Amino acid sequence: MTRPLSVQLYTVRDRLAADRDGVLSRIAGLGYGAVEPYDPTSDPKGFRQVVDDLGLTVSSTHAYALLGEEPAAVFDAIATIGTDLVIIPGGIAHEEFTSRDGLARTADLLNGLAGQAAAHGMRLGYHNHWWEIEPRIDGRHALEALADLLAPEVFLEIDTYWAAVGGADVPGLLGRLADRVLALHVKDGPGVKEEPHTAVGQGVMPVPEILAAAPGAWRIVELDSCAGDVFDALAGSRAYLASLEVS
Template sequence: MTRPISVQLYTVREPLAADRDAVLRRIAEIGYRAVEPYDPLNDPKGFRQVADDLGLSVSGTHAGALLSREPAEVFDAVATLGTDQVIVPAGIAPEQFTTRDGIQRAADLLNGLAEQAAGAGMRIGYHNHWWELEPRVEGRHAIEVLADLLAPEVFLEIDTYWAAVGGADVPALLGRLAGRVEALHVKDGPVVKGEPHTAVGAGVMPVPEILAAAPDAWRVVELDKCATDVFTALADSHAHLTSLERS
């Protein structure tokens, strides 16, 4: 794996809102060399300047605004951030993933966005939660049906933790989705809805097997919520992932 380990900045959303530059500096000091923003419209030029100064690249960005704002505005901001991976993180109703017709509508939405993104030199990705895994459609997890209906240029960012919460054997799922997955949210914890996450390596997720199943995907650390100091958890996660990459 040659890509640097990234961190989804939603993990540090509260301190980030208070002092963005200090938070990015601390992330860089931990050893991260990439970040994944979740609001590309929030001062993209200023963000890019600070990230560049700290040696932080942008692995991709979540862009829920694509579903509520003019896409061209979002793509302009993403270009300023310096990435071509634009990820829809939510916003499609969970009920859509319970039937093939609903999944087709979700795919049509993403494929339409992908056509617009291509004109800006960008690619669209989709990030799952548990509700794309829990429903079984035609005997498969709903996200697998979605993958079949997506245009070839649309990629997946698999949130490995929520996939497990949704009932998936995550390494096996990644194997079946091979070629479609370009990023992983690597997270750990008890795999129970509503319970806080832990540092990667401190929970029950089969992290080595997951990484082996998608060796070329970006590794993006995220803790939706954390019972311990979040920066300590990020440092422990980085150390654990670094040790696995070296082994």
């Protein structure tokens, strides 16, 4: 891998709340080299100290807080944790992705935040679920139509699982979005909205084809939910993804 494999910390949210330092240590012990926080405003100095001590990189961060808190304070926290890739992971009404007017409003919001991010030396991105994929605008997935309206510096973090659930041929989608995609959420499962996820490689996703379609993007493992032990699933995911590198 050209970049270390990352974990979206939402995967371990409950355990993280109980023992942040121990959970981060365990993730590093599994062989992951990076993490993606979901709340950079939660003790950013303490978080940075722990990840630095463990030798972990912060690949990127989700930042719902930008939609409701003072942006400058949020960007300061993000600078403290040590990344320049800032991602809006939702928080925009699903209906906005069903019309051209809604997409225009969404693009205006994201482009405005991207300008503020740039002033802090950062880039802003957007992370999809299924509701940006299912609607079609002029025969294309809504997310593709949105991409046309975004400023060039705004990137996409494609959640490959939710893109598939939304009806996309994920390798094809990645190929069309091309250099707009800087990060992937790599996850697996049965491909059904309400069912728990599995370790990567144990579900229905065509993982090798997906990774080949975006070879330069960050690879970030996430399980929104997990039927078994989440650390076992993280270990299995890493082992599978590592096997693809040597096969």
